Amino acid sequence: MAIQLGDVAPDFTADTTQGPVSFHAWKGDSWAVLFSHPKDFTPVCTTELGAVAALKPEFEKRNTKVMGLSVDPVESHRQWESDIKDVTGNAVNFPMIGDPESKVAKLYGMIHPNANDTLTVRSVFVVGPDHKVKLTLTYPASTGRNFQEILRVIDSLQLTAKYAVATPADWKDGQDVIITNGVSDEDAKTRFPRGFEAKKPYLRVTPQPNH
Numbered sequence: 001m002a003i004q005l006g007d008v009a010p011d012f013t014a015d016t017t018q019g020p021v022s023f024h025a026w027k028g029d030s031w032a033v034l035f036s037h038p039k040d041f042t043p044v045c046t047t048e049l050g051a052v053a054a055l056k057p058e059f060e061k062r063n064t065k066v067m068g069l070s071v072d073p074v075e076s077h078r079q080w081e082s083d084i085k086d087v088t089g090n091a092v093n094f095p096m097i098g099d100p101e102s103k104v105a106k107l108y109g110m111i112h113p114n115a116n117d118t119l120t121v122r123s124v125f126v127v128g129p130d131h132k133v134k135l136t137l138t139y140p141a142s143t144g145r146n147f148q149e150i151l152r153v154i155d156s157l158q159l160t161a162k163y164a165v166a167t168p169a170d171w172k173d174g175q176d177v178i179i180t181n182g183v184s185d186e187d188a189k190t191r192f193p194r195g196f197e198a199k200k201p202y203l204r205v206t207p208q209p210n211h
């Protein structure tokens with residue numbers, strides 16, 4: 001069965017461009033993003049890996065480690081890294097799993113046989129400090145991902161892990177948030193001292209508590 005939200009992210013050991021890794025031990029109590037790309041030395045993937053490298057400081061600010069994967073071997077990833085640097089200006093600064101036997105790809109359901117029976121699709125798993133899966137995303141090979149969106153979701157996840165809030169459509173860090181429906185109006189007054197606006201009884205917005 002596919003990995004679902006709330007599942008413990010399966011542990012594994014794998015070879016990476018930064019040496020052998022045991023996933024849970026590598027991750028520790030940080031957040032993590034595990035993402036796959038279909039194939040080395042391909043155009044969209046080259047832009048994606050450079051984009052993730054450029055965002056490493058943003059992931060670090062969020063206490064989030066990043067790891068890539070494809071079914072190409074580690075040696076191929078290493079050779080490809082210089083192209084990524086040439087094209088995007090960014091040196092790959094995170095481990096990439098070489099998974100030529102598709103061990104991790106199969107464990108995480110990253111191969112969708114009706115799309116392609118050997119290559120991984122563009123999967124993303126965001127994993128919390130408790131090792132549980134907080135987000136899954138699947139994109140086709142032809143569409144490069146928006147990694148700013150992954151950061152935005154991590155911001156939302158980290159906020160909602162701390163406060164009784166949810167985040168509305170297109171929310172960005174710093175904008176108003178939604179008080180969850182389990183919180184009574186009375187309770188909301190103490191939890192959210194800057195007050196709230198009830199647009200509907202079930203839709204109460206308040207300034208982002210930690211901003």
Ligand code: BEZ
Binds near residue numbers: 044045
């Ligand atoms: C790409 O990254 O451009 C790509 C990779 C695999 C299949 C199609 C496109």
